[in-house]
Amino acid sequence: xxxxxxxxxxxxxxxxxxxxxxxxxxxxxxxxxxxxxxxxxxxxxxxxxxxxxxxxxxxxxxxxxxxxxxxxxxxxxxxxxxxxxxxxxxxxxxxxxxxxxxxxxxxxxxxxxxxxxxxxxxxxxxxxxxxxxxxxxxxxxxxxxxxxxxxxxxxxxxxxxxxxxxxxxxxxxxxxxxxxxxxxxxxxxxxxxxxxxxxxxxxxxxxxxxxxxxxxxxxxxxxxxxxxxxxxxxxxxxxxxxxxxxxxxxxxxxxxxxxxxxxxxxxxxxxxx
Amino acid sequence: xxxxxxxxxxxxxxxxxxxxxxxxxxxxxxxxxxxxxxxxxxxxxxxxxxxxxxxxxxxxxxxxxxxxxxxxxxxxxxxxxxxxxxxxxxxxxxxxxxxxxxxxxxxxxxxxxxxxxxxxxxxxxxxxxxxxxxxxxxxxxxxxxxxxxxxxxxxxxxxxxxxxxxxxxxxxxxxxxxxxxxxxxxxxxxxxxxxxxxxxxxxxxxxxxxxxxxxxxxxxxxxxxxxxxxxxxxxxxxxxxxxxxxxxxxxxxxxxxxxxxxxxxxx
Numbered sequence: 001x002x003x004x005x006x007x008x009x010x011x012x013x014x015x016x017x018x019x020x021x022x023x024x025x026x027x028x029x030x031x032x033x034x035x036x037x038x039x040x041x042x043x044x045x046x047x048x049x050x051x052x053x054x055x056x057x058x059x060x061x062x063x064x065x066x067x068x069x070x071x072x073x074x075x076x077x078x079x080x081x082x083x084x085x086x087x088x089x090x091x092x093x094x095x096x097x098x099x100x101x102x103x104x105x106x107x108x109x110x111x112x113x114x115x116x117x118x119x120x121x122x123x124x125x126x127x128x129x130x131x132x133x134x135x136x137x138x139x140x141x142x143x144x145x146x147x148x149x150x151x152x153x154x155x156x157x158x159x160x161x162x163x164x165x166x167x168x169x170x171x172x173x174x175x176x177x178x179x180x181x182x183x184x185x186x187x188x189x190x191x192x193x194x195x196x197x198x199x200x201x202x203x204x205x206x207x208x209x210x211x212x213x214x215x216x217x218x219x220x221x222x223x224x225x226x227x228x229x230x231x232x233x234x235x236x237x238x239x240x241x242x243x244x245x246x247x248x249x250x251x252x253x254x255x256x257x258x259x260x261x262x263x264x265x266x267x268x269x270x271x272x273x
Numbered sequence: 274x275x276x277x278x279x280x281x282x283x284x285x286x287x288x289x290x291x292x293x294x295x296x297x298x299x300x301x302x303x304x305x306x307x308x309x310x311x312x313x314x315x316x317x318x319x320x321x322x323x324x325x326x327x328x329x330x331x332x333x334x335x336x337x338x339x340x341x342x343x344x345x346x347x348x349x350x351x352x353x354x355x356x357x358x359x360x361x362x363x364x365x366x367x368x369x370x371x372x373x374x375x376x377x378x379x380x381x382x383x384x385x386x387x388x389x390x391x392x393x394x395x396x397x398x399x400x401x402x403x404x405x406x407x408x409x410x411x412x413x414x415x416x417x418x419x420x421x422x423x424x425x426x427x428x429x430x431x432x433x434x435x436x437x438x439x440x441x442x443x444x445x446x447x448x449x450x451x452x453x454x455x456x457x458x459x460x461x462x463x464x465x466x467x468x469x470x471x472x473x474x475x476x477x478x479x480x481x482x483x484x485x486x487x488x489x490x491x492x493x494x495x496x497x498x499x500x501x502x503x504x505x506x507x508x509x510x511x512x513x514x515x516x517x518x519x520x521x522x523x524x525x526x527x528x529x530x531x532x533x534x535x536x537x538x539x540x
Contacts, residue, residue, distance in 0.1 A: 029294035031399075031418030033392035040396045044415050047408070061406055068400050075297070121474055124302060126502065128328050131304040133498040135325030138318040143308045150298045178517070184476075185513035191480045192505030194332075195487025196498060197468055201329050203461035229492040236462065240469035252343070252379060255330075255466055259375070259459040266455030273364055273457045 011052050011090055017083070020049040021161035024082055025154070028075040037072035042082065049086055059094045066097045073108035074115025076157050081107050083164025114179045122186045129193045133200060198237050199230030206232070207272035279434045281313045282354050286430040287423040289346055294422065301346030303327035310350055314357040322363055323356060323370040324349045326460050327378075332467030341389075344381025347426050348374030351433040359441045368456035369441055371463075377429055384425040391421050483508060 024045035031040040043064050050067075054060035073081065085104055088096045127149065131142030206224060210217040217223065224231050240258075243249050249257065265271035289301040299305055307324020311317035331345040352370030360366050395417045402411035445453070477484060483505070490496040490504060 025297075026295045027415070027418070030291060030422055031392055031395060031415060032294065032389055032422075033396045033418075034389055035393045036396055040392075040399050040415060040418065043399070043403075044412070047412075057406065061403060064403055065400075068396075068403070075295075117474075121471075125332055125471055125475075126505075128302055128304060128332055130498050130502060131302075132325040132328035135304045135307060135321035135328065138321050140308050140311075140317060140321055143304050143321075143324075146302075146305060147299065147308075150300065154296065154298065181513060181516045184516070185509040187475050188480055188483050188512050189502070189505035189509040190471075191475055191477060191483040192487040192508060193498070193502055194468055194471055194475070195484040195489075196491035196496070196501035197329070197332075197464070198488055199492035200498065201325075201464045202468070204458075230488075233465070234488070236465050237468055237472075240465050241472050244469050244473055251466065251470060255375065255463065258462050258466065259371075259456070262459035262462055263452065263455035266451045266458050271458050273454050273461075 012049055012086070016049045016052060017086065017162060017165050018158060020045055020086060021079060021083070021158050023048070024078065024161070025075065025157060028078070036068060036070045038078070039068050039071050042067045042071050042078075045082060046086060050089065053090050053093065062094060063089065063097060066101055069101065071104055071108060073112040074119055076119055076153075076160060077111035077115035078108070079157050079161040080164035081111065083161040083166075084168035085164075087165045087168055114183060118179070118183050118186060122183070122190050125190045126186075126193055129197050133197070136201065198233050202230075202233035202236060204232040204236065205272050207269050278313055279354075282310065282350065282434065283427050283430050285309055285313070286347065286350055286426040289350070290422045290426045291419050293346070295419075301344065303331055303345050303349035306346045306349050307353060310353045314353060316357045319357055319363055319366045320353045322367060323353050323374075326367060326371070326463070327352070327374060328467075329464030330467045332464075332471045341382045341385040343378040344385065344426070345374075345378050347381050347429065348378030351377050351430055351437065354430075354434060355437040355441050358438050359445065364457045365445075365453060367460045368453045369445070371456050371460045372444070373433060373437055373441060377433060380429060381426075384429065388421045388425040392418050395421070 024041065027041040027044045029038060029041070031044070032038060033040070046067060047064060050063050051060060054063055071078075081104055084107075085100045088100050088103065092099070127142075127146040131146050134140070134142035206220040208219045210219060210222075228234070240254060243254060244251065262271065285306070289299065289306060292299050293301040299309070304321070304324040304327075307320040308317070310324075311320025314320060327345045327349040349370070352374030355373045356366035356370040359369055395414060398417075399411050399414040402408075402414055472484075486508075487501055487505065490501050491498075496504070
């Protein structure tokens with residue numbers, strides 16, 4: 001493994017870096033707390049690699065204490081940051097601690113901004129919509145595809161740690177520019193899928209009938225479906241969207257309101273299964 | 274057999290939180306939970322129906338930045354267990370899963386907050402061990418973190434396994450039909466919550482045309498979801514390639530690289 005900026009011989013092998021990446025991904029948010037958030041997990045992740053960088057106990061302790069401080073970002077993005085931080089400490093040793101801390105806190109916000117939307121909103125939206133739609137038809141293929149993609153993505157995350165370690169800062173700025181265009185593109189795909197979800201997964205069937213003399217007119221098939229397919233789901237989506245946007249009701253209140261509405265409509269036979 | 278199933282379901286409850294917060298392979302998204310849960314319970318179809326319903330409620334929900342959200346994965350897991358145990362009818366299974374799952378999922382918020390509070394002590398204890406330079410002790414303390422998170426899902430799951438069946442059987446025999454029907458109807462309506470929540474966090478106004486296109490393809494033309502995804506991918510690909518061509522030109526003009534943080538998303 002060659003690093004262009006380093007003139008001292010590498011203290012870490014490729015295996016050490018991979019191991020640090022694995023330890024971070026395993027622990028990530030599993031010691032998450034309100035004080036230092038991912039701090040302890042970062043210590044868990046880097047402690048073996050840092051031991052090789054600092055044979056001296058005192059320096060080692062100082063470095064670990066530094067990593068105990070507040071850290072929180074999307075874990076995939078954290079891989080890049082921690083990889084780069086590890087390279088900084090390997091190069092400049094104990095003198096780099098302040099720079100490492102500044103680098104970590106400076107990068108975690110912007111990267112989480114992109115990473116959280118991409119990884120925790122858009123990706124589960126697209127995969128979740130497809131998998132849930134198939135699941136409702138009793139088909140597990142969507143969920144299995146999602147699982148396989150996650151395995152593939154794990155390898156990408158190993159690679160991100162490695163990239164952070166080898167090219168550090170430069171890569172982050174270059175990637176950030178591409179990522180914002182990519183995020184926009186992903187939300188275009190996401191919204192197309194969401195648009196299709198409204199008529200296909202929200203189901204409301206009116207059970208009422210209009211009787212005029214001999215003729216019975218079913219409200220659902222005879223009236224509503226003639227105006228527009230999935231009219232009620234579309235209206236319900238718009239109403240819930242407006243309620244949530246106004247922030248007058250919390251999500252939990254909305255959920256209970258819908259359950260109560262469904263129970264009332266069921267009692268009077270307005271809606272049927 | 275029933276005991277083995279119960280143990281496997283509790284083990285799944287432990288693993289899902291550890292995985293979600295770490296390796297992110299299986300995750301605790303409801304539809305992902307429903308596959309192993311369905312295999313354990315021997316009724317994959319019912320499990321997938323329940324998982325799919327909770328997944329759609331879950332769409333716009335992400336616990337990012339340390340926020341706590343209802344744990345719909347846990348809701349799906351206990352819902353699947355109790356529903357498969359108590360009923361063979363799919364619509365009724367959905368109603369049962371909803372009746373058991375929603376309160377447990379809500380409880381997930383409090384349990385998540387509690388786990389993160391307790392982990393504040395874990396973090397401090399680990400730091401104290403480092404001050405004494407007792408690294409072995411520090412590493413042992415670290416593992417309390419995942420254990421606490423595992424308990425936060427395993428304990429409610431175990432309680433539902435022990436008591437859920439009797440309570441649900443009692444309720445099913447005691448409550449009138451319109452009530453269970455009402456819960457099934459609610460199950461069919463609740464995906465709207467996830468969708469509406471998602472529209473808040475995504476640039477829905479900016480790309481309203483995509484939303485409408487997706488609606489028309491599905492509602493009028495009955496294109497399946499995968500087909501609509503491909504249409505979405507086509508639009509996204511076009512946007513990406515045209516904008517990537519523009520990007521280097523703009524960067525060359527100003528001479529700097531600007532990282533956009535997506536402020537327009539908050540509109």
